Amino acid sequence: MAYDNQNIFARILRGELPAIKVYEDDQVLAFMDIMPQADGHTLVIPKTAAVTLLDLPAENAAYTIQIVQKIARAMEKGLGVEGIVLMQLSGTAAGQTVPHVHFHLIPSSVHELGKHAIQMGDQEKIAALAEKIKAAL
Numbered sequence: 001m002a003y004d005n006q007n008i009f010a011r012i013l014r015g016e017l018p019a020i021k022v023y024e025d026d027q028v029l030a031f032m033d034i035m036p037q038a039d040g041h042t043l044v045i046p047k048t049a050a051v052t053l054l055d056l057p058a059e060n061a062a063y064t065i066q067i068v069q070k071i072a073r074a075m076e077k078g079l080g081v082e083g084i085v086l087m088q089l090s091g092t093a094a095g096q097t098v099p100h101v102h103f104h105l106i107p108s109s110v111h112e113l114g115k116h117a118i119q120m121g122d123q124e125k126i127a128a129l130a131e132k133i134k135a136a137l
């Protein structure tokens with residue numbers, strides 16, 4: 001599948017759409033999911049234009065996972081949670097809805113996950129959770 005430059009995450013990366021960011025460097029951006037499946041649901045995306053995990057060059061994937069681990073640590077510390085579900089939907093057949101590769105970090109048990117990309121979260125609450133994650137980085 002060809003990469004669509006107008007997908008939501010590409011627009012967030014270009015600063016055309018807002019996002020509640022928790023971490024950014026030259027290769028990766030982490031920001032809060034707008035429809036969280038649990039409090040603190042965070043997305044980590046490489047800046048590389050890739051639709052699925054399989055389109056992502058191995059070195060970008062390796063670096064992104066390092067940042068996933070860094071954010072997970074900050075979530076555990078900052079939010080005071082123990083378990084985090086790491087989810088990666090690769091391809092529309094798997095349920096991927098935004099065609100830019102991303103990793104979901106969801107502080108929850110897999111048995112208690114909310115529905116996927118259904119319900120808008122409370123933006124003030126999400127912003128407050130983001131501050132806690134950022135403070136623990």
Ligand code: 5GP
Pocket residue numbers: 008019020031032033034035036088089095096097098099116117118
């Ligand atoms: P996917 O289904 O592609 O694995 O996950 C896409 C995720 O992006 C969903 O969890 C959905 O809630 C989230 N999402 C969709 N649109 C936006 C948006 O405009 N901003 C943010 N921050 N998250 C979004």
